[in-house]
Amino acid sequence: MNKRRDFIKLGVASVALATLPACAAYSAQTYSSAKAPYRVVVIGGGYAGTAAAKYLRMWSNGGIEVMVIEPRPRFVSCPLSNLVLGGSQRIGDLTFAYDILKAQHGIQWVEDAVSAINPAARKVQLTHGDLHYDKLIIAPGIDFIYDKLPMLQSAEAQQKIPHAWKAGEQTVNLRKQLEAMPDGGVFVISIPPAPYRCPPGPYERVCQVASYLKNNKPAAKIIVLDANPEITSKKALFTKAWAELYSGMIDYRPNSEVVNVDINTRTVYTEFDSVKADVLNVIPPQRAGKPAQMAGVVNFDNRWCEVDFLTYASTVHADIHVIGDSISSGLPKSAHMATSQAKVCANAILAMLNNEAPDPNPVFANTCYSFVNDNMAMHVANVYRYDATKKLMLPADGGGVSDQPSEQEGKDAQYWARNIWSDVLT
Amino acid sequence: MLSLMPKSSLNLCWLIFVSSIGVTAEVFADTSAASINSQSIQVRHIQILAASCAACHGSNGNSVGGTPVLAGLDQARFVARMLEFRAAASSFGGDDAPCQRSDRAGN
Numbered sequence: 001m002n003k004r005r006d007f008i009k010l011g012v013a014s015v016a017l018a019t020l021p022a023c024a025a026y027s028a029q030t031y032s033s034a035k036a037p038y039r040v041v042v043i044g045g046g047y048a049g050t051a052a053a054k055y056l057r058m059w060s061n062g063g064i065e066v067m068v069i070e071p072r073p074r075f076v077s078c079p080l081s082n083l084v085l086g087g088s089q090r091i092g093d094l095t096f097a098y099d100i101l102k103a104q105h106g107i108q109w110v111e112d113a114v115s116a117i118n119p120a121a122r123k124v125q126l127t128h129g130d131l132h133y134d135k136l137i138i139a140p141g142i143d144f145i146y147d148k149l150p151m152l153q154s155a156e157a158q159q160k161i162p163h164a165w166k167a168g169e170q171t172v173n174l175r176k177q178l179e180a181m182p183d184g185g186v187f188v189i190s191i192p193p194a195p196y197r198c199p200p201g202p203y204e205r206v207c208q209v210a211s212y213l214k215n216n217k218p219a220a221k222i223i224v225l226d227a228n229p230e231i232t233s234k235k236a237l238f239t240k241a242w243a244e245l246y247s248g249m250i251d252y253r254p255n256s257e258v259v260n261v262d263i264n265t266r267t268v269y270t271e272f273d274s275v276k277a278d279v280l281n282v283i284p285p286q287r288a289g290k291p292a293q294m295a296g297v298v299n300f301d302n303r304w305c306e307v308d309f310l311t312y313a314s315t316v317h318a319d320i321h322v323i324g325d326s327i328s329s330g331l332p333k334s335a336h337m338a339t340s341q342a343k344v345c346a347n348a349i350l351a352m353l354n355n356e357a358p359d360p361n362p363v364f365a366n367t368c369y370s371f372v373n374d375n376m377a378m379h380v381a382n383v384y385r386y387d388a389t390k391k392l393m394l395p396a397d398g399g400g401v402s403d404q405p406s407e408q409e410g411k412d413a414q415y416w417a418r419n420i421w422s423d424v425l426t
Numbered sequence: 427m428l429s430l431m432p433k434s435s436l437n438l439c440w441l442i443f444v445s446s447i448g449v450t451a452e453v454f455a456d457t458s459a460a461s462i463n464s465q466s467i468q469v470r471h472i473q474i475l476a477a478s479c480a481a482c483h484g485s486n487g488n489s490v491g492g493t494p495v496l497a498g499l500d501q502a503r504f505v506a507r508m509l510e511f512r513a514a515a516s517s518f519g520g521d522d523a524p525c526q527r528s529d530r531a532g533n
Contacts, residue, residue, distance in 0.1 A: 059473065247459060347470055
């Protein structure tokens, strides 16, 4: 094991340092890595990356150096972000600084983007230098596939037709478009083929938009173009909620993959049909995030990363671990799942760095709440265990979904969010 | 405030518990003591198991609200409570149902 502790290598070291805020902040850290025998670099500051970084530091008693690379200055939660569209939550309520996490756990932080990864040399190249790692964790979330819809790839196109599938500016944009939509207008949402981030998310979004329209533009309609043959998560609950809360408002069309979009007229084309929208939300098909592509660890369906579920090590490169939405697991791509995988991965890395075996039977939980209006939610919850024969995480018996949405579960969902934010950000 | 725990969430807590029935007593006694130093397989298993509860119950069981604080919970009490969960799983309800939870700090 290479135990070098090289710092960011800058082309013109000290001069450049003063002009690069992110690197300057890094070099100014009082935390010393001089005694740390290993460095783990984590790419991505979402649910998976923050959880991995924190638990690596916590479970090693600060014994290893952990460095997170994240280009965005703040964390914006995807969970609860559909409520911004409904109007009961503001994006600022879901936006957090990384400062407490960094300070409480002595996590090194580089606000920069990854430009290349060299697995043979164990190096990550950034815009402003490069970093050596002993272990690399890639947690970049999703990337969108625009092969079939290249017209939606530009920032200008997304200004008009946002995906809003990464919480932030596009979420706010979509909300503003809904506010500006005339009563009697048509909102069209396109759902990509599974697997995609947050299986119930699109259907929750339909509820949130319907909730807003019902109260503000009751003559408006919603058309749901789903590439899948049926609602992919909590089907019975969503079907019932739509019928009971938003009767006559939602036109759900399964097996309706969008094949073309006219940006100017906001018209979407499926194989047999076309629909003109007043507000159009196309959620594109998805794959593993760009850093995973750069590392060459996307080896399933040309979209996702195969991993060993005991360690989350890539099946391509043993020193590169992949967690969160980028992996191929057959499990829901959720925030709780991402943190659960992060903890198994962190624990296994500490074992491996100490030449010990990881837990051979990991067990973890996943919970996922969906809001049907401003204050009522429903959940799906499962426990997953490692199956040594199939080498997969499989659901245990006894999990399940709510009987019905309720205000109590709406409160539970808000408390869930506060606890998971606290878990990954403090 | 006391309120009934959702059925499936209850099952979730129970399932997590039975996954480690022989060793769960250690879970909240010492979840943060792992280090780069040697740890037994059993301790690693428990750490992962307990850490998964954090999404709802906070890091190391320190809930910030809405769910019980598990950190520092008396071991015997914790085990007894989970066993009561199992017994009540098919007929929960009533004032003394073990699947009730009390809100704690933060709300």
